Amino acid sequence: MHPVLSVIFFTVASGAGFGLFSLLFVADFFALGGGFSRAHLLVGGAIALALIVLGLLSSTLHLANPKNAWRAFSRFRTSWLSREGVFAVAFMPLALAYLACIAFDAPLWLRHASGFLSAALAWITVFSTGMIYACLKTIRQWNTPLVPANYLALGYASGSLLLLLGAVRAGLDATPYVALAGLIVAIAAVLKAIYYFWIRSPGLTPTVNTATGLTRAGVRLFDSGHTHGTFLTEEFGYQLARRRASVIKVLLFVVGFALPAVMLAAVLRGSGAEAAAAVAACAGLAGAVMERWLFFAEARHVVNLYHGAQRC
Amino acid sequence: MRLGLVIDLDVCVGCHACAVSCKEWNASGSIGPLADYQPYGAEPSGVWFNRIRHFEMGEYPHNKTINFPMSCMHCEDADCVTVCPTGASYKRAEDGVVLIDQDKCMGCNYCSWACPYGARELDRATGTMKKCTLCIDRIYDENLPVEERQPACVLTCPAHARMFGDFDDPDSAVSRTVRERGGYALMPELNYNPTNRYLPPRRKPEVSVAPRPRGGLKDSLRQFANRLVRR
Amino acid sequence: MNASIRTENHDAQEIRYTTCYMCACRCGVKVTLEGGKVRFLQGNRNHPTNQGVLCAKGSAGIMKQYSPARLTQPLLRKPGSERGEGIYEPISWDQALDLLTNRLQEIRATDPSKLAFFTGRDQMQALTGLWAQQFGTPNWAAHGGFCSVNMAAAGLYTVGFSFWEFGAPDWDYAKYFIMWGVAEDHSSNPIKIGLEKLKRRGGKFVSVNPVRTGYSAIADEWLPIRPGMDGLLAMSMVHVLLRHEQFDYEFLVRYTNATWLVVQTPGQRGDGLFLRDADGHPLIWDLEKESFRNGLAGDIAPALFGEYLTADGRRVRTVMSLVAERYLDPRYAPENVAREVGLPAATIERIALEMAHIAFQESIELPIAWTDVWGRKHDKVVGRPVAMYAMRGISAHSNGFHACRAVHFIQMLLGALDAPGNFRARAPYPKPIPPHQLPENSIAVINAPNTPLSRPPLGFPTRPEDLVVDEFGNPLRIDKAYSWEVPIASHGLMHMVITNAVNHDPYAIDTLILFMSNMAWNSTMNTAQVQDMLRTRDIENFGEYRIPFLVVVDAFHSEMTNFADLILPDTTYLERYDAISLLDRPISEPDAAADAIRYPLIEPDRDVRPWQEVLVELAARLKFPAFTHADGTRRFKNYPDFIVNYERSPGVGFLAGWRGKDGSRSLKGEPNPRQWEKYIENESFFAHHWPDSQKYMRYANRDYLEVAADAGFVGKVEPIIMQFWSEPLQKFRLAGMGLYDGPQPTNQVDRERLVKYFDPLPLWYEPLEQQRVDPDEYPFFALTQRPMFMYHSWDSQNAWLRQLMAQNRLYMNAGRAAEMGIRDDDWVWVESHHGGIRCQVKTMEGTQEDTVWTWNAIGKQKGAWGLKPDASEATDGFLLNHLISELLPAQPGERRLTNSDPVTGQAAWFDLRVKIRKAAPGETGSWPQFDTLKPYPGDERYARPDVLRYDARSDAKNRGNGQTS
C-alpha cells in the first residue's frame, strides 16, 4: 500500500494522544508517583487532546472530497472507519468533562467516572483504528487481530513515554512511570515482533492462480492494459524490497524499543533524567512513525495480483 | 434479482472494446464525466470502470495467452459497501447492483481498499469514488429499445464474450451458461461472493486423423491413376 | 422501483447512422448526438459488417472528433523557411486552390507524369484513381503496395478472389479454421464475431503466427512458425495431402486448371505455356473421347494426370502431374522442412490430415439447388468446411506472393473455396483470373498533355507486353511498378515514391500529393533518411527541392504534414459525405453485396474542406473530361452530386443501392437524384442479399455470374477457372530466359530475378533481404503487429486510447532473453544491417524464440499529433521502421533494388533481421530522437488541459470538452 503521510501522522499522533490521555487518567486515579498536580493534569490532558485533534484533522487531509466528511459518522453499524469517527467524537466531550472535573474540583466520583469513560473510549477508538485495517480481507498483512493489538500497544507505548516525560518534568517519583512505560513498550515490542514473524509466513492467501481462476499452470501477467499508472497502481502498487524492509525493521526496534528501554534505565539512574525521558519519548514516537510507514509499505493488496504479483 | 456479467475467457480476444465503450458511455452518463489526467501529456491516465489485462499461462511452446477483462463483480458480500463510512456505497436490494452515491462520497478510498478486484477508482477531479454501475442508466431506461437495455460493454463486445443477466433466475441465459461451462468466481477464498462469473478456456477439440479409405501413401507421380470425372 | 436512477434525456438527443472511419473495416455506427456533441457511438445492429458490435477504436471516435491535433486551416510553408522546419502561414482556401490549380495546369499541359498522387488507406480509391486517370498521370496508387498486395495478387492470379478485403471465412459453417499471420486485419470486427461463432460451434481454430496475442490467444492450437517460412509450411502440407491422396478430385477437374496441358519443351520458346487450340482455348486430354479438347468447355472428361504427345510432337503434361511431381519431392516432406519452419514434422503432418479429415469426412451438404455455368443443375451444394484466412504475416515478406499461392493450393486441393464453410468471395469478387484490367502503358497516351489515360493507372498484367515501360525497358511510373523489377505490382509501390523521386530515378517529378498517409514516419521504411530526402535540394536545379512541391492532405497534425509545402486540412468522418463503393475495396460480406455512405453529422468548427470536394473542384478547374461538359463548364456541383450522377458505365455508379429514377433498382440503374436521402433513410448502407442459389461456388455459378455480369462485376458470363499453374508468371519467366516472343529484359539482374522468382508453381526461397544478411550476426527476425485498439499512427492523439498504450516495447521470448541476460524493462540496442534503435524490452512466453516484435506505429515524433513534447510515445516509444531499408543491401554490379516481393512489389516489412545487445547503464529512453515539431498557426484554439472531462450532456455542470477554447 502506498504510505500516505497524513495517515501515518494521524494514526501515530492520535494513538499517542489517546494513549497519553488514558494513562494520564490511570496516573491520576492511582496518584502514581505522588500524583500530578491539577495544572500538570490539565496541561497533560491538553497535550493529549491536541495530538488527537491534530491527528484527526490530518486524517481529513487525505480525503479527496472533505466537504462530505461529516457523513462519515453515518455507517456506525458496519464501518470501522465510521465507528472510529463516532468513538473519537464521543470521546471528546467526556475527555473535556474529565478535564473540567479536574479544573473545577468536581466531586471525585464524577471525575473518576468521566475519566474512566473517556479512557475506555480512547481504548475503543484506538482499537477501532486498528480494526479499520484489520477488517480488510484484501490485505493479508492487516487482516489479523495482531493489528488492533499493535495499534493499542504502540499508542499506549508512546503515550506512556510521553507521560513519563511529564512525570519527570513535574518532579514526581519516576519509578512507577518507568515501570509502566517499560511494561507497555516491552509488550509493544513483543507484539510487533510476533507480527513481523507472522507476516513472513505466507499462509493460504490468494495467488495469481486464484485471482484469475487459471489453476492448471503457472500464470504470469503479460500486460496490465495501460502503460502508465492508474489509481490502482498508485494506491496499491507500492512495493518495498525485502532487504530494505529488514533494515528498517532493525532500525525501528533499535529506535522505537531498545533506545527507549535504555533511556528508561537512565531515568531511573537519576542524573539527566529529563533529557533521557525526552529522548525516550521522541524515540518512541519516531519508532511509531517508522512502524506505521512499514505497516503500509509492507501491506500487499490482492489487487496487485492483477498487476504482476504472484501472491500477496 | 441478482444482476451481473459473465465473461467468456474462451473467446475474449482482448480488444479493449468493452473498456472503451464503457468509458464512452459513462463519461456522459449518470456518474460522468470521468476524469482523464494528462490526456495529451507525458503519462496519460484516467478513470476506467473496466480494464483488460493479459496473462500468459504455461511455458513456451505450450503457453497460452489469456485476455482478462475485469469490472465490478457486484459482490453479494461486498465489503466495499460494509466499510464505507458515509453510506455513499450501497448495494441495491432489488437487483444486487452495487453503486456509489456521488453526492455522499467523501473520497476516503477506504472502499477501494476493501475491493479485491480493483473495481473502484477515485476520480480526482470530483474527489469521489467511481466504478461500474452495471450501466444501470441503460438497463432500466425504458426509452431505449428493449434489445439495447444492456450494458454498453456487453452490446459492443465484438467476440460476444460478455453476457448480462439475472443470476437468481436459474433459467436465465447467464445461469445456464455458467452451469454448462463451469463458470467460476475470482478469488472465492475471500468470500465476497462475487456475482460476475468467468467461463474458462475450453479444451481443444479433437480432430481425428485416422487413416482414411481415400488413398494409400504415394511417393511418386506414377502412383496416381486417372478417374473418370465429367465436368 | 428505479425512480432514483437518472436516465438519458432522450428528447435532447438525436440518433443518426453513419459509417465508422477509425479503420478500413467500415462498420455501421449508430450515433447519438446531444446538443451538437457526440454522446455515444455504438454498432449498428442491422449493418452487415459489424452486426451491432463496435471495436475500441470505433467507440473512441469521440476523442478523435475532438482531438487537439485536428488541422484548422490551409497552411503554406512560410516563404524562406526550410521544408521540415514546420513554419507555416495560413492561407485561404481560394488562394490554396488557385495555387494548386495553376501548378497542376502547368504540369498537365506539359508532362502529366510529373504529378505523383499517392494515397494511404484511402477509402475512396475509385475517386482518387479516376481523378489521376483523368489528369493523365500514371503515378497514382494507394497503400496496397506497402500493405498486402501479395495477398491480392496471389488470390487474383490463382482463385479469382483473395484474402484481405476480397473474401471472408464462412463462419457459419466452418468446422476448421486456419489463420495465417493475422493480428487484426481490415476485417476487424467480422473476424472477432466469426471466431466466437466458430468456437461456440465447436470448430477448431489453428493460428500460424510467431506471436501469441489477440486472436492467437484464443486459438485451439498455436503454431509458432519462424517468420517467412509459411510458404514452406503450406507446401509441406500440400505434400502431405498429395502423399495421402487427400484431394477433391471432382473439384480439381471441374473448377481448376489442374487438367490443362502444359507444353514441355525445355529451353525452347513456348515451354511451360498451355497447349491451346487455334482460338486460344487451353486444352485438356479427354479420357472418353481420347482427344485434346477445350478445357473451358462443359461436358468434358479430362485426365487429371498424364503426359501426352501433340500432333506436332510436343510433349505435354497435365498441370496436376506437374504439381504432384513438384510437391511430392522429399524437399517438402514435413521432416525435411521442420527445422526451417520451426515446427515438429508430426505437427505439420497432423494439421494437414486434420484438414483433410474435416474436408472429406465431415463435409456439409446444403439442399440448395443451383446451376453451374455449363448449364448443369445441381440439387445441393457440398461444403468442405475448412476455412482459412491469411494476411500480412504472409504478405509482408518478399516471398509472400508464392507463400500465399501455396495457401490457396491447399484450399484448391481440398475443394474448399466459396462453398459452405470455406473462405468465400465478397462481391464484386470473384473476378476472371487475373481480372481483365490492364494498367495504362502507352507512352503516347501517358505523355500526351491534357489527356486522360485510356485505362486506369493500375491493373493486372498477364504478359511482358503489359508492362509499363518505355521502349528501352525503363519504368514509366515513378514507383517503377510494372517494370521488369516488379512486373505484377498491381497496387503500385508507395514505399518507393519518395526515394525514387528524390533520386530522379527513373525521372524527376514536380509535385507530389500525399493523401492520408504518414510517409515521413510510420508508413515509410527508413524513416530518418526519408525525412532527409524530403529536405534534399537539387544543386543543378537552382537549389530547388528534389521533390519541388509537396502537398499533404490530412485531417491531423502528423509527422508528414510537417514536410508539406501546402497543407490542405480535411474534415473528420463525422463532418463529410463519403461513398464506400463497390467500385472500390468492398464492404460486402459473402452473403450480401454491400456499400455504404457517410454524411455530415457535425458542422466543422474549423476552416477545413472534405478532400473529395476539393478533388471534384480541382477536376472541374482542370477541365477533366469526365468532370466537365463539352463546353468546358463543370458537370458536377459538388461531391454528392458527382456520386449520384457519375456513371462508370451506363447504370453503374459509385453507389449500388436505390438506383433508377425512382430508386427501385439495385446494383445497376439510372442515377437517382434522391439516392443520398435513400441511404440516409436506410441507416447509411445498402445490402443486396444473395439468394441461396447464388451464394456459393460463384466462380462457376451461372445465376450469380449473370447478375455479376449485368452489374459489371465481371465482363461476361464465363467460368472462372482457378489456376494452379500460372501462365502469366511463366511468360515473364520465359522473357527472363530470353525465350519469349515479345519484350525481354536487357538487364542481367532482371533476367535472373524473372527466371528465379516467376515460377508458375509456388516456390519457397529465403526472403531477399535475408539472402544478403548474415544470420549469425543478426540472429533475430523482427516484426510488428497492430494493436487492436490503435489504428496506425492516428490513434495516439486519442485521449482514451493512448492510455491503453502510450509506449511500445520490444517483445522477446522469455527463455531466449534469459539466456542473453536480458530482463523486463531493460533498454537494449537493436541493430539491423541498415541502422540501430534503442528501446525497452518486455519478455513473454508467447513469442517464437528467434523472433522479436513490437506494436506498430506507437512511437511518435515529439510535438506531433497534438501531444505534448514529453509524451511517452515520443520519449520512450519507438519505430521499428528505422531499421528497415526500402532498398536491398547493395551488391556489386547491381543497381539498387527495392526491398519488396520480386513479383508484386509488396513491401517486405517483415524480412528484417536484427541483433540485440543491452544498453549501457544510464542509456535510457528511445533512440533516435528528432526535432520537436512546432505548433501550427491555429493550434492555439486547442487547450491541452491537464485534466480532461468529456461530457456530451448539454445539462452537465461541466459543459464543454475542455478542448476547444
Ligand SMILES: Nc1nc2c(c(=O)[nH]1)N[C@H]1C(S)=C(S)[C@@H](COP(=O)(O)OP(=O)(O)OC[C@H]3O[C@@H](n4cnc5c(=O)[nH]c(N)nc54)[C@H](O)[C@@H]3O)O[C@H]1N2
Ligand atoms: N486495430 C487496427 N486494425 C487495423 C490496422 C491498425 O493499424 N490497427 N491496420 C489495418 C491495415 S492497414 C492492415 S494492412 C491490416 C493488417 O492486419 P494484419 O494482417 O493482421 O497485420 P499485422 O498487424 O501486421 O499482423 C501481422 C501478423 O502476422 C504475424 N507474422 C509476422 N510474420 C509472420 C510470418 O512470417 N508468418 C506468420 N504466419 N505470421 C507472421 C505477426 O506476428 C502478426 O500477428 O490491419 C488493418 N486493421
Ligand SMILES: Nc1nc2c(c(=O)[nH]1)N[C@H]1C(S)=C(S)[C@@H](COP(=O)(O)OP(=O)(O)OC[C@H]3O[C@@H](n4cnc5c(=O)[nH]c(N)nc54)[C@H](O)[C@@H]3O)O[C@H]1N2
Ligand atoms: N514497421 C511497420 N510499418 C508499417 C507497417 C507494418 O506492419 N510495420 N504496416 C504498413 C501498412 S500495411 C500500412 S497500411 C501503413 C499505414 O500507414 P499510414 O497510411 O501512414 O497510416 P496512418 O499512420 O494511420 O496515417 C494515415 C494518415 O491519415 C490521416 N487521416 C486520418 N483520418 C483522416 C481523414 O479523415 N482525412 C484525411 N485526409 N486524413 C486522415 C492521419 O492523420 C494520418 O496522417 O503503415 C505501413 N507501415
Ligand code: SF4
Ligand atoms: S470487448 Fe469482448 S473480446 Fe474485447 S476485450 Fe472486452 S470482453 Fe474481450
Ligand code: SF4
Ligand atoms: S467488485 Fe469490488 S467494488 Fe464491486 S462489489 Fe465487489 S468488492 Fe465491491
Ligand code: SF4
Ligand atoms: S471513498 Fe466514498 S464510497 Fe468509498 S468508502 Fe469513502 S466515502 Fe465511501
Ligand code: SF4
Ligand atoms: S456494465 Fe457498464 S459500467 Fe459496468 S463495465 Fe460494463 S459498460 Fe462499464
Ligand code: SF4
Ligand atoms: S473495426 Fe472498429 S475502427 Fe474499424 S470500422 Fe469497425 S468499429 Fe470502426
Ligand SMILES: [Mo]
Ligand atoms: Mo495496411
